[in-house]
Amino acid sequence: MPHNTATVLPTPKVNLEAFGVSKNGFLPEELPLQRLSDPYYEVWERIIRELPTLLKTKSFRGKVDKLEVLSTLRLTSMREWQRAYLVLAFFTHSYIWESGGPSEVRTSISKLAAQDYLIANLLSNRYPFRFKFH
Numbered sequence: 001m002p003h004n005t006a007t008v009l010p011t012p013k014v015n016l017e018a019f020g021v022s023k024n025g026f027l028p029e030e031l032p033l034q035r036l037s038d039p040y041y042e043v044w045e046r047i048i049r050e051l052p053t054l055l056k057t058k059s060f061r062g063k064v065d066k067l068e069v070l071s072t073l074r075l076t077s078m079r080e081w082q083r084a085y086l087v088l089a090f091f092t093h094s095y096i097w098e099s100g101g102p103s104e105v106r107t108s109i110s111k112l113a114a115q116d117y118l119i120a121n122l123l124s125n126r127y128p129f130r131f132k133f134h
Contacts, residue, residue: 033083038074043067044087051094060098064091072119085119
């Protein structure tokens with residue numbers, strides 16, 4: 001016995017934007033930023049551009065160990081927060097896996113992870129806050 005195909009369920013009235021869904025599905029309406037424009041973040045952008053070479057030469061961790069923690073106070077738009085999250089996520093994963101697997105956690109990776117966590121929290125909850133790292 002065939003099922004009833006004449007009955008169509010009504011479209012639910014859901015605010016898809018509240019779930020981060022755009023006309024492109026889970027992809028943003030605008031293309032992601034290719035870089036952070038504030039020169040303050042140039043050190044992050046330089047390292048992310050050099051990432052393949054740094055990983056090949058196993059010199060990424062050394063760069064990160066010398067990296068100062070940057071404040072997030074200069075991130076002014078959601079797209080900038082998303083770019084910062086992307087960069088820090090690559091840094092965190094690269095730091096851990098540069099030698100083929102996890103290693104001892106150092107202060108540098110802890111600082112990166114803290115920044116990464118705070119940015120991820122902002123992006124997932126969309127809280128209007130800013131953190132300054134000392």
